[in-house]
Amino acid sequence: MRYRATMTSRRGFLAGAAGLATLGLGPPARAEGTMYGLIGKMTAYAGKRDELTAILLEGLGRMPGCLSYVVAHDPQDADAIWVTEVWTDEAAHRASLQVPEVKTAIQKGLPLIADFSDAITTTPVGGVGLGAPAGHG
């Protein structure tokens, strides 16, 4: 396995995956005009994955500039969730952390999370499923 940590801290990923605006950590500097991606894993307390999943999926339609946000279960770990995200740019991701529905989800989800793996930040360059962003503008 060659997965490497990038500039995103654990807390940074927490903010990224679950929309944790209240942690107030600024993301790393990044070039203008590029998409912004996150790949990361969180582990729920035993038996809490479904509940955490439902919270993560709440309010996803209300995030301007979100091109893709996939919540997936790890078939090898009954408590683990993978979250992969694509945003129009880093600013859109940052702004999403101020959305009231996202803040509410954070408050509900945090007590269910036992552990975070450091996130990978990426620069998406294209693909399938990156259509018009929901609520963009």
Add this chain to the structure above:
Amino acid sequence: MRYRATMTSRRGFLAGAAGLATLGLGPPARAEGTMYGLIGKMTAYAGKRDELTAILLEGLGRMPGCLSYVVAHDPQDADAIWVTEVWTDEAAHRASLQVPEVKTAIQKGLPLIADFSDAITTTPVGGVGLGAPAGHG
């Protein structure tokens, strides 16, 4: 970092990310009716990432059952590409490996790839950017 290898071998990911049907490795058994996801990283030979990226993006519209396929650059590694995929089910992913355009991309891309990290297989459960599959049916 807590990234764990699952049942997908390096070759399995090779098949997953670049559509390498010719390797002929069967994917692990999986429940019916669930989406199928892959997360993995490949490293191009020095200076070849852009060329490999273009090849990966070729023919993506021709994969029935593909809900999401994101090609992303690693901002920390000038040769690295992250690929994240979501399929309607595992059979759709497997079938994509027989698409002529995918086979052609494989033949063109393989000589540019220096290394693969083991892929994570996931069971996507929902999110943004998982609309009607391109060419499904």
